[in-house]
Each structure stands twice: as C-alpha cells, then as structure tokens.
Amino acid sequence: MTDAAGRRELPKTYNPQAVEGPTYRRWLEMGAFRADAGSGRPHFSIALPPPNVTGSLHIGHALDHTFQDYLARMHRMRGDEVLWLPGMDHAGIATQNVVERELARQGRTRFDLGREAFVERVWAWKASSGGMILGQMQRLGDSVDWSRERFTMDEGLSRAVREVFVSLYEQGLLYRGQRIINWCPRCLTALSDIEVEHEEVPGELAYLRYPFADGGGALVVATSRAETMLGDTGVAVHPDDPRYRHAIGRTLRLPLVEREIPVVADEAVDRELGTGAVKVTPAHDPGDYEIAQRQGLEAINVLTEEAVVNAAGGRFQGLDRYAARRAVKDALAEQGLLEKVTEAPHAVGHCYRCRTEVEPRLSLQWFVATGPLAAKAVEAVRSGETRFEPARYQRTFFAWMEGIRDWCVSRQLWWGHRIPAWYCPDGHVTVSRQEPAACAGCGSGELRQDEDVLDTWFSSGLWPFSTLGWPDRSEDLDAFYPTSVLVTGYDIIFFWVARMMMLGCHFQPPTPFRVVAIHGMVRDAQGKKMSKSFGNVIDPLELMDRYGTDALRFALIRGANPGGDVPLAEEWVSGARNFANKLWNLGRFVLSSVPEGTKPEDLPAGDQRGLADRWLLSRLERTRTAVTAAYDAYDPAEAARLLQAFAWSELADWAVELAKPRLAAGGDDARRAGATLAYALDVTLRLLHPVMPFVTEELCRALRDVDTITLGPWPAERTDDLDEGAEADMADLQEAIAAVRRFRAEHAVPPARRPRLAIAAGDRHRAELFRAEAESIRRLARLEAVEVGPAPAGAGPSAKVLAAGAELYLPLAGLLDLEAERARLERERDALDAEARRAATKLANADFVAKAPAAVVDRARARLAEVEAARAKVVERIRELAATTGG
Numbered sequence: 062m063t064d065a066a067g068r069r070e071l072p073k074t075y076n077p078q079a080v081e082g083p084t085y086r087r088w089l090e091m092g093a094f095r096a097d098a099g100s101g102r103p104h105f106s107i108a109l110p111p112p113n114v115t116g117s118l119h120i121g122h123a124l125d126h127t128f129q130d131y132l133a134r135m136h137r138m139r140g141d142e143v144l145w146l147p148g149m150d151h152a153g154i155a156t157q158n159v160v161e162r163e164l165a166r167q168g169r170t171r172f173d174l175g176r177e178a179f180v181e182r183v184w185a186w187k188a189s190s191g192g193m194i195l196g197q198m199q200r201l202g203d204s205v206d207w208s209r210e211r212f213t214m215d216e217g218l219s220r221a222v223r224e225v226f227v228s229l230y231e232q233g234l235l236y237r238g239q240r241i242i243n244w245c246p247r248c249l250t251a252l253s254d255i256e257v258e259h260e261e262v263p264g265e266l267a268y269l270r271y272p273f274a275d276g277g278g279a280l281v282v283a284t285s286r287a288e289t290m291l292g293d294t295g296v297a298v299h300p301d302d303p304r305y306r307h308a309i310g311r312t313l314r315l316p317l318v319e320r321e322i323p324v325v326a327d328e329a330v331d332r333e334l335g336t337g338a339v340k341v342t343p344a345h346d347p348g349d350y351e352i353a354q355r356q357g358l359e360a361i362n363v364l365t366e367e368a369v370v371n372a373a374g375g376r377f378q379g380l381d382r383y384a385a386r387r388a389v390k391d392a393l394a395e396q397g398l399l400e401k402v403t404e405a406p407h408a409v410g411h412c413y414r415c416r417t418e419v420e421p422r423l424s425l426q427w428f429v430a431t432g433p434l435a436a437k438a439v440e441a442v443r444s445g446e447t448r449f450e451p452a453r454y455q456r457t458f459f460a461w462m463e464g465i466r467d468w469c470v471s472r473q474l475w476w477g478h479r480i481p482a483w484y485c486p487d488g489h490v491t492v493s494r495q496e497p498a499a500c501a502g503c504g505s506g507e508l509r510q511d512e513d514v515l516d517t518w519f520s521s522g523l524w525p526f527s528t529l530g531w532p533d534r535s536e537d538l539d540a541f542y543p544t545s546v547l548v549t550g551y552d553i554i555f556f557w558v559a560r561m562m563m564l565g566c567h568f569q570p571p572t573p574f575r576v577v578a579i580h581g582m583v584r585d586a587q588g589k590k591m592s593k594s595f596g597n598v599i600d601p602l603e604l605m606d607r608y609g610t611d612a613l614r615f616a617l618i619r620g621a622n623p624g625g626d627v628p629l630a631e632e633w634v635s636g637a638r639n640f641a642n643k644l645w646n647l648g649r650f651v652l653s654s655v656p657e658g659t660k661p662e663d664l665p666a667g668d669q670r671g672l673a674d675r676w677l678l679s680r681l682e683r684t685r686t687a688v689t690a691a692y693d694a695y696d697p698a699e700a701a702r703l704l705q706a707f708a709w710s711e712l713a714d715w716a717v718e719l720a721k722p723r724l725a726a727g728g729d730d731a732r733r734a735g736a737t738l739a740y741a742l743d744v745t746l747r748l749l750h751p752v753m754p755f756v757t758e759e760l761c762r763a764l765r766d767v768d769t770i771t772l773g774p775w776p777a778e779r780t781d782d783l784d785e786g787a788e789a790d791m792a793d794l795q796e797a798i799a800a801v802r803r804f805r806a807e808h809a810v811p812p813a814r815r816p817r818l819a820i821a822a823g824d825r826h827r828a829e830l831f832r833a834e835a836e837s838i839r840r841l842a843r844l845e846a847v848e849v850g851p852a853p854a855g856a857g858p859s860a861k862v863l864a865a866g867a868e869l870y871l872p873l874a875g876l877l878d879l880e881a882e883r884a885r886l887e888r889e890r891d892a893l894d895a896e897a898r899r900a901a902t903k904l905a906n907a908d909f910v911a912k913a914p915a916a917v918v919d920r921a922r923a924r925l926a927e928v929e930a931a932r933a934k935v936v937e938r939i940r941e942l943a944a945t946t947g948g
C-alpha cells in the first residue's frame with residue numbers, strides 16, 4: 062500500500078498473522094537462507110540439533126531455535142556466508158514406540174508384521190505424520206537452508222554411519238562383549254547410562270540367611286532385590302574383615318535353589334554396608350559382575366527379557382520380578398531364613414522413555430571403547446580448538462568425559478541403522494561396509510546379519526560432518542566444517558555434545574565446532590520446571606497465535622541470560638507484543654511526520670545537527686556497539702534489554718517528543734530532525750532483526766526503498782557520532798524535565814495547569830543550555846513559560862526543586878494545595894532534624910572523634926553542615942508559605 066506521495070502506508074495496528082507467513086515465503090523465494098559454499102565470503106555455520114521426527118515444537122525448541130536464528134541472521138546481515146543446516150533425527154525408540162502403539166490399537170505387535178514390513182510401516186508413518194516440526198520451525202522464522210535438509214536415516218548419513226562403525230571396529234575401538242547393561246523390560250532394549258533416570262523410591266532391605274554347607278552356622282546378606290538371590294553364585298566379604306575371616310573359602314548352601322556357593326574375599330566389598338557380607342549375582346548387577354570376573358564365579362541369568370523369572374529360577378519360574386520378590390521372601394521366611402526386613406529408600410534407575418524400572422542384565426552387546434576418543438575430545442577443548450560459552454560448562458564437560466564408561470551402542474530395536482556385522486554358524490564375526498558374500502573367518506556363505514540397530518546417538522553424533530557429505534570430500538565440508546557454533550541446552554551436554562566431540566575429533570579433526578554455546582531450560586515465572594503434571598506447560602504455537610512470533614522470540618531471548626535458566630510467563634510475551642506495537646507506532650509516526658521525501662540516509666552533516674540530533678546519534682552509536690558486543694558474546698538477553706531500553710525510552714519517549722515541534726515547524730530543520738529520527742529507527746530495527754525478524758523487516762521496508770534487511774547490511778560503526786558533550790547536556794535537560802514532572806506527579810498537579818518555571822542555573826554553560834532548550838522544557842514539562850536567570854525574588858511562595866546543577870522554581874499559587882505542601886515540607890524538616898541529631902550525637906562522642914580516621918570525622922562534620930543548611934532552607938520555605946496563606 063502506498064500513499065499519494067508514493068510512500069508505503071502501514072496499517073494502524075501491527076497484525077503478525079498478516080505479515081509473518083508472506084514474509085517468510087518471500088525470504089524463501091529470494092533464496093535468502095541458501096548457502097553458497099563458493100561465494101568467497103567468511104563462513105559461518107551451525108548444524109541444527111536435529112529434532113525427533115516424532116516431535117512437535119515445544120517451548121524448549123522455541124528458545125533453542127531462536128538462539129541459533131539470532132546468530133545465523135546476525136552473521137548473514139554482517140556479510141558472512143551462513144549455513145544453518147536443518148534436519149531430523151529418526152529417534153529409534155521414540156518412533157518405534159509410536160508405530161507400535163498404532164499397531165497395539167489394532168491388537169497387533171511388530172512381531173506379527175515381521176521386521177521388513179514393520180520398518181516399511183515406520184517409513185510410511187514418517188511420510189504421512191512425521192516431521193510436523195518442520196512447518197512449525199518455519200512459523201518460528203528459522204532461517205535454515207531447506208535445500209540442505211537431512212535425515213539421520215537418509216542414504217548419505219547411513220553410509221557415514223556404516224563407515225564409522227567399520228572404521229572403529231578396524232581400529233580396535235569397537236567390540237562385542239558380555240556386559241551388564243541397563244535393560245528396559247518394557248522397551249526390550251539396552252539403554253546407555255545416560256538414558257537411565259535415577260529416582261528415589263521407598264524400598265526395603267531384606268536380610269537373608271545362607272547356611273554353611275557343613276551345617277556350622279550361617280552368613281547373613283542384605284538385598285533390596287530378593288529375587289536375584291536365585292542367581293547368586295557366591296558371597297563376598299572383605300579380606301581384612303575380622304568378622305568373616307573364618308568364613309573365607311568355605312561353602313554355603315544357597316536356599317531355595319539348593320546350590321553350593323563359595324565365600325570369597327574381595328577388596329571391593331564395603332565393610333560398612335549392610336552386614337559386610339554381600340551376595341554375588343553376576344548376571345544381574347554390574348558390581349557383582351566385576352567381582353565374579355576376578356573370582357572366577359559363574360554368571361547365571363534368572364530373568365527373561367521381560368524381567369520374568371526363567372527356568373533357572375526353579376519353582377519361581379513365570380513370576381515377574383516383583384511377584385518373585387515377595388514369593389522368595391515368603392519362602393525364606395517359612396524356612397526361618399529371613400532374618401528381618403527394614404525400610405530403606407534407595408535410588409532406582411528408570412527407562413527415560415517409558416519410566417519402567419531398569420533391570421541390570423548381562424548380555425552380548427556392541428561397545429565403543431570411549432577412552433581414546435574421550436581423550437581427543439578433552440584435548441580439543443584444552444587446546445582451545447573448541448570453547449564453551451559460558452566457560453564454566455567446560456568443567457562439566459571434563460568431569461563427564463573423565464568418568465565416561467564404554468558406550469553400549471547396540472539397541473534391540475528394528476527402527477534404526479542395522480549393525481553391519483554378520484555371523485556364520487561357527488560364530489565368526491564379519492564387519493563390513495558392504496554386505497559380505499562370505500564369512501571373513503572361514504569363507505562360509507551362510508551368514509546372518511546382527512539383529513540389532515545402533516543407538517540413535519551414534520548417528521546424531523556424526524551430524525556436524527555427515528550432513529556435509531562426509532565420508533566424501535565435498536565442497537560443503539571444506540567450506541563449512543568445523544561448524545562455527547553448536548547451540549544447545551545444558552541438559553543435553555552429555556547426551557549429544559560429548560558424542561559429537563568424540564566422533565568429530567576422531568574422524569574429522571580438529572573438532573566439530575569452534576564454540577559450544579549453552580543456554581538454560583525454559584521454566585515458569587517461579588522458576589519451576591515445566592511439566593504436564595504441574596500443569597504449567599506453555600505451548601509456543603498458542604503464544605505465536607496470540608501474540609505473534611516476534612513477541613514469543615523476544616520474550617525468550619530477553620530471559621536467556623548466559624547459561625542460566627529462562628523464566629517465561631505469558632504476560633511477558635504479551636509485554637513483548639506491546640513492544641512490537643510500540644515499534645510499529647514509532648514507524649507510523651516517522652512515516653507520517655517527516656517531510657516528504659526524507660530518507661534515513663539524508664542524515665544532516667555534523668555542523669548542521671541540533672543538540673537532540675547529536676545526542677540521539679551518539680546514544681545510538683553507543684547502543685549499536687554494546688548490542689553488537691553482547692550478541693557476539695552469546696548474550697542476546699543483554700542485547701535485547703539494551704535495544705528495548707533504547708527504543709522505548711530514548712527513541713520513542715525523548716527523541717520523538719523533542720522532534721515534534723521541529724517537524725511541525727517544517728523547513729530544513731524538520732528535514733534534519735526527520736532524517737535523524739528515521740535513521741535511528743532504521744538502525745534500531747536492524748539491530749533487533751535477529752531477534753524480531755518479522756516486524757523489523759516490515760517496518761524497514763516501509764522506511765526506505767529496500768526489499769529486505771535480512772541480507773544486511775549490519776549498521777556500520779560510526780565513532781564520529783559519539784558526542785559526550787551532547788549526552789551530558791541532554792542528561793541535564795532530561796533531569797530538569799523529569800524533576801518538574803516528578804514534582805507535578807507527587808503533588809497531583811492537574812495536566813491542564815501550566816505554571817511558569819524559573820531556572821537558576823549553577824554555571825554559565827548550563828544557563829546557556831537551558832536558555833537554548835527552554836522551548837523543549839516548556840513543552841515536555843507542560844509549562845506556561847520558562848525563564849532562565851537569577852533566583853526570582855518577591856514573586857510569592859514557590860517550590861524549589863534541585864536538579865541538573867540548577868534550582869528550579871515553580872510558583873505555588875494556584876498550582877497546588879498549600880496546606881499539603883506545608884505538611885510535606887514539615888515532614889522534610891523533621892527528617893532533616895532527625896538526621897542532624899544523629900550526626901551531632903556521633904560527633905559529640907569523644908571516642909568516635911578520637912579513634913575514627915580523620916577523613917571519616919571530617920566527612921561526618923561536612924555532612925552535618927549540609928543537613929543544617931538544608932534544614933534552614935526548608936524552614937525558610939515554611940515561613941514563606943505561612944506568609945502567603947496568612948497562617
């Protein structure tokens with residue numbers, strides 16, 4: 062829409078819905094987000110942490126994506142070649158669960174379909190229902206390069222996965238072994254340590270009595286999982302424990318199963334814990350497994366994959382673990398072998414997907430030997446190839462990398478990258494990039510591929526380079542790797558950052574990313590975690606519907622202090638919407654009030670600028686510098702705060718008000734004022750664009766003849782605009798105006814009442830300043846007239862306000878309630894009296910005067926003199942008032 066003068070006309074109110082969709086589509090049409098590896102510009106790249114294909118945009122994504130988007134947009138505006146690469150994760154367990162639930166509604170399981178048909182069905186689900194989040198990312202304004210979208214199961218990434226698996230195997234960094242792993246009896250899969258969530262539960266400790274086989278006495282062991290005794294193959298005591306020295310080497314008769322088991326001595330036993338004698342269940346406890354390895358004890362598995370007692374559990378076969386726990390205790394009690402049961406709350410691991418209690422289970426799995434990989438990742442951080450922002454998260458990273466155990470990467474699922482290992486009937490293992498024709502060990506053609514798939518994190522751990530064409534040498538890989546920054550919440554450091562660092566530093570050195578920028582979690586206004594059970598979950602899509610995308614983005618970024626949690630309340634989003642509206646109104650004011658044809662680029666030359674122009678441009682340059690520095694320091698919250706304060710207070714409140722009479726007067730000065738305002742608004746909008754891309758783009762397009770600002774330029778440095786003198790003068794002016802306003806507000810002076818103001822300035826410079834700006838003071842403080850000169854005498858009582866090194870006199874007659882004013886002055890006098898008394902008492906104290914440092918005593922004396930002088934003035938004013946009112 063344009064007006065008669067050819068200017069674009071803006072609707073009265075900002076309507077986000079009408080702007081956002083068309084603007085985003087326009088950006089896509091102009092290819093604004095497409096990266097060109099060969100452009101020769103400096104590269105800036107981010108690999109978007111791929112959301113799950115099952116996912117929908119939640120408030121955590123909204124923060125995470127807005128954070129990345131501000132970086133991408135800022136660098137794009139500054140002229141960098143930006144690649145922000147999007148994609149999705151196949152999310153093994155999560156996706157398989159979705160499709161399994163669908164099948165369950167039809168009364169079927171994945172086993173009814175068989176592997177191939179099931180996997181086909183998951184792909185079909187992905188095609189029809191997966192990836193909902195991609196459209197939501199567009200609504201949020203993510204400036205990602207859609208032409209490079211990837212999926213962790215697409216052909217290229219699958220090839221990268223296989224290459225890494227086989228290479229690690231060839232390098233001896235990947236092996237198959239019997240280990241105690243975390244097992245989810247519901248998902249029927251192994252879980253890595255970090256997929257297990259520990260939670261305190263009200264458990265109990267059962268004390269079981271195991272008689273010696275020779276009939277001489279018994280040992281008592283304590284356990285929270287009594288059913289596991291069915292798989293005990295020994296009892297261990299500490300070699301130096303005098304209580305059990307007699308028992309070492311003897312044989313016990315394991316009750317219920319009637320198996321003979323030895324008493325062994327092992328340093329790992331904690332003498333202080335329980336009875337000091339521990340049952341050893343190698344197949345169901347990781348610590349016991351290690352004891353068993355050292356002591357040569359057998360491992361007997363007594364549970365099925367579903368955590369039901371198996372044939373090894375004798376008469377307890379078929380009971381699930383909880384029923385078996387009760388049955389075993391009952392049976393032992395019957396035989397008098399249950400010594401006691403005490404309450405003992407303890408931490409129990411739960412499956413992070415389904416909350417089922419995890420069962421430690423001995424099984425044959427594939428492991429990545431993390432030691433050498435972790436060492437490389439740690440070295441990359443120590444040497445500065447990668448740095449953490451804020452730096453304190455580096456410690457968290459080191460702590461975890463140092464304690465890391467080998468990574469179990471096989472999962473008993475069907476949806477995922479199938480493990481490229483084949484077995485022949487003789488048990489030889491062939492690991493291969495291509496499907497092998499024959500066994501590498503014996504040449505047998507009878508091969509069976511491993512049934513398991515790889516942990517989802519195995520493929521997402523390759524994300525920064527697999528998405529750029531690796532293992533091929535591609536133009537993108539050369540141009541955009543290492544990526545510039547990885548943005549992620551602190552909750553995911555262990556899950557993902559560590560894996561990417563280990564695999565990236567090893568396969569594509571020196572590092573997958575130069576910076577790891579950590580942000581916190583979005584919480585409610587009270588700082589509480591958002592969860593369905595608290596009922597405090599905020600849906601970002603609803604907020605975007607209600608307040609617009611820019612408002613949501615601004616509220617999130619405004620709260621995102623570096624590395625800290627981000628509180629969010631709906632009212633803050635509505636506050637941010639008000640800010641967007643404020644900007645809109647500013648834009649409308651500038652467009653409608655500046656003389657026709659005035660452009661932001663028509664800034665007046667230095668000597669043509671008035672005080673308000675010089676002040677505004679100086680403040681603008683300071684804001685520009687500080688905002689750019691904050692953005693660069695991964696502190697967008699500070700940038701947002703600075704911009705909001707500048708736009709709202711200095712630009713909208715002061716600059717616009719100061720410019721109004723100049724604009725209304727027309728002529729050259731109006732042109733100067735208009736161009737300065739338009740320029741300041743244009744720069745402010747550009748600086749805000751990374752956080753509020755839609756409203757800023759729409760306004761800038763209206764302000765000047767541009768198609769878009771999303772490709773820049775970023776406002777350039779203009780140190781010549783810095784003007785400390787203008788800032789100091791304007792500060793005095795603002796202080797004087799604010800003092801009159803405050804006086805008016807305190808005394809409830811009606812807006813229509815316009816007193817005269819007399820200013821007695823403290824020095825000549827200020828006197829000239831107030832004289833020159835008298836008209837601005839008059840208008841902005843709602844005054845009849847402003848006179849600058851000596852203190853008025855004999856003009857009746859007036860209020861005196863001290864501000865900006867000047868005395869401001871407002872005649873009181875007709876201005877306010879004189880009785881109330883007298884009461885106010887009397888209160889002021891009493892307060893000064895009290896302070897004077899305190900100061901005098903202190904100075905009368907010989908001890909204080911003698912012992913306190915001379916400077917302190919001098920200060921106290923000076924203060925007392927000041928207070929007394931102030932009191933004298935107040936008393937004088939009370940007397941003046943009394944003279945007027947005749948009281």
Ligand SMILES: [Zn+2]
Binds near residue numbers: 248249412414415
């Ligand atoms: Zn589970």
Ligand SMILES: [Zn+2]
Binds near residue numbers: 485486487501502504
């Ligand atoms: Zn073979």
